[in-house]
Amino acid sequence: xxxxxxxxxxxxxxxxxxxxxxxxxxxxxxxxxxxxxxxxxxxxxxxxxxxxxxxxxxxxxxxxxxxxxxxxxxxxxxxxxxxxxxxxxxxxxxxxxxxxxxxxxxxxxxxxxxxxxxxxxxxxxxxxxxxxxxxxxxxxxxxxxxxxxxxxxxxxxxxxxxxxxxxxxxxxxxxxxxxxxxxxxxxxxxxxxxxxxxxxxxxxxxxxxxxxxxxxxxxx
Amino acid sequence: xxxxxxxxxxxxxxxxxxxxxxxxxxxxxxxxxxxxxxxxxxxxxxxxxxxxxxxxxxxxxxxxxxxxxxxxxxxxxxxxxxxxxxxxxxxxxxxxxxxxxxxxxxxxxxxxxxxxxxxxxxxxxxxxxxxxxxxxxxxxxxxxxxxxxxxxxxxxxxxxxxxxxxxxxxxxxxxxxxxxxxxxxxxxxxxxxxxxxxxxxxxxxxxxxxxxxxxxxxxx
Numbered sequence: 021x022x023x024x025x026x027x028x029x030x031x032x033x034x035x036x037x038x039x040x041x042x043x044x045x046x047x048x049x050x051x052x053x054x055x056x057x058x059x060x061x062x063x064x065x066x067x068x069x070x071x072x073x074x075x076x077x078x079x080x081x082x083x084x085x086x087x088x089x090x091x092x093x094x095x096x097x098x099x100x101x102x103x104x105x106x107x108x109x110x111x112x113x114x115x116x117x118x119x120x121x122x123x124x125x126x127x128x129x130x131x132x133x134x135x136x137x138x139x140x141x142x143x144x145x146x147x148x149x150x151x152x153x154x155x156x157x158x159x160x161x162x163x164x165x166x167x168x169x170x171x172x173x174x175x176x177x178x179x180x181x182x183x184x185x186x187x188x189x190x191x192x193x194x195x196x197x198x199x200x201x202x203x204x205x206x207x208x209x210x211x212x213x214x215x216x217x218x219x220x221x222x223x224x225x226x227x228x229x230x231x232x233x234x235x236x237x238x239x240x
Numbered sequence: 241x242x243x244x245x246x247x248x249x250x251x252x253x254x255x256x257x258x259x260x261x262x263x264x265x266x267x268x269x270x271x272x273x274x275x276x277x278x279x280x281x282x283x284x285x286x287x288x289x290x291x292x293x294x295x296x297x298x299x300x301x302x303x304x305x306x307x308x309x310x311x312x313x314x315x316x317x318x319x320x321x322x323x324x325x326x327x328x329x330x331x332x333x334x335x336x337x338x339x340x341x342x343x344x345x346x347x348x349x350x351x352x353x354x355x356x357x358x359x360x361x362x363x364x365x366x367x368x369x370x371x372x373x374x375x376x377x378x379x380x381x382x383x384x385x386x387x388x389x390x391x392x393x394x395x396x397x398x399x400x401x402x403x404x405x406x407x408x409x410x411x412x413x414x415x416x417x418x419x420x421x422x423x424x425x426x427x428x429x430x431x432x433x434x435x436x437x438x439x440x441x442x443x444x445x446x447x448x449x450x451x452x453x454x455x456x457x458x459x460x
Contacts, residue, residue: 059358060360060381060385060389109391138389139360141331142361160378161280164310168280169358
C-alpha cells in the first residue's frame with residue numbers, strides 16, 4: 021500500500037482549487053452562493069427563513085450540521101427547498117462535501133445559502149465555492165466577538181447583528197463592536213435584524229439581491 | 241532532513257498521554273482542574289467571575305483565546321489571578337499549551353479553571369489535563385444544542401445553563417434541552433444560573449467544592 025503524506029497545507033491548497041472550480045461552475049449556472057457562518061445559537065437558520073421570505077428569488081439551502089437534521093426539517097416544514105449534510109464530527113464544511121451536495125440538487129438561477137457548522141473559528145478558514153460569506157452575530161453574544169474571533173470578521177462580505185429585539189435586556193456595546201469590525205474590515209456592510217420580529221430584513225434582502233446581480237455579472 | 245509523518249491519530253494519542261501525566265502532576269499538587277467549554281458569547285468568563293466570588297477556595301484561571309487579552313484584563317481588574325494563552329488561530333487548547341502555562345504559574349492547593357476557546361466542537365476532542373469538564377450553555381442559544389453538538393454534552397461532567405435572567409424574552413424549551421442532555425449523559429448535574437443577577441451560584445459553588453474533594457481524594 022502506498023504511504024501518502026497529507027499535510028494541512030496540501031489540504032488547504034487542494035480545497036482552494038476545488039472551491040475556485042465549483043465557484044466558476046455555480047456562476048455559469050447563475051447560482052449566487054452564500055457561505056453562512058456564525059456561532060452556535062446565533063440564529064443562522066432563523067435568519068435564513070426570514071431572509072428567504074423577503075427575497076424575490078428562487079432560493080435553496082444546504083444545511084451543514086455535525087449531526088441531526090433539525091434545521092433541515094424546520095426548513096422543509098416552511099416549504100424551503102434544502103438538503104442536509106452531516107459532517108459526522110468535523111467542525112466545518114469543505115468543498116468536496118459541497119460539490120457532492122450541489123451535484124445531487126442540480127440547482128440553477130437561484131441564491132444558494134450554505135449554512136456552515138455553528139463555529140466562529142474553523143469555517144472561516146475553508147472556502148466552499150461561495151461568492152460571499154455572511155457572518156451572523158447576536159447582541160446576546162456580547163460586543164467583544166470581533167476582537168476574539170478576528171478571522172471570521174475579516175473575511176466576511178456582510179455582517180448581520182441578529183436578536184436586536186433583546187437589545188434592551190443585554191449590555192451590547194454597539195460602538196465597541198463596530199470599532200472592532202471596522203479595524204478588521206473597513207467597508208463591510210452591517211445589518212441589524214431580529215429573526216423574531218422580522219425587523220431589518222427588507223434592507224438585507226435588497227442588499228442581497230443587488231450583491232447577487234453584481235457578483236454574477238462581474239464574473240460571467 | 242528527516243521526513244516525519246504526523247497523523248491526527250498520533251497527535252491525539254500523544255496529547256492524551258501528556259494530559260494524563262499533567263493531570264497526575266496537578267493532583268499531586270492539590271490542584272483541581274476544570275476545563276471550561278462553551279460557544280462564543282456563552283458567558284464563560286462572567287460565569288467564572290461569579291463562581292470564584294462564591295468559592296471558599298484559592299482559584300486561578302488560565303484564559304485561552306485565539307487572540308486578545310480582553311478576558312484576562314477583566315479578571316485582573318477584579319483581582320482574580322490569571323494567565324492569558326493565545327492560540328494564534330487554533331480552535332482549541334491542547335496539553336502542551338497548558339503544561340507550559342502551568343509550569344509558569346506554579347500553582348498548588350487551588351481550583352484551576354482553564355477557559356477554553358469559544359467553540360462547541362473542537363475543545364471536546366482534546367484532553368488538557370483536567371479533572372472535570374464544565375460546559376456552559378445559555379437560554380439565548382436555543383434548546384437544540386445537545387442534538388447538534390453531542391460530543392461536548394456527552395463529555396461534560398457538569399452543565400451550566402447561563403443567562404436565565406433572559407428566559408422570559410426567548411423561546412428556550414428546557415424540557416426538550418434536558419431530553420437531549422439526558423440521552424447523551426444520563427447522570428450529569430445541570431445548574432441554571434445568571435451571571436448578570438448572580439442567581440444559582442450558591443448551589444454551583446457547593447457542587448464544585450464537593451467535586452474537588454471527591455476528585456482529589458479519589459486520585460491521591
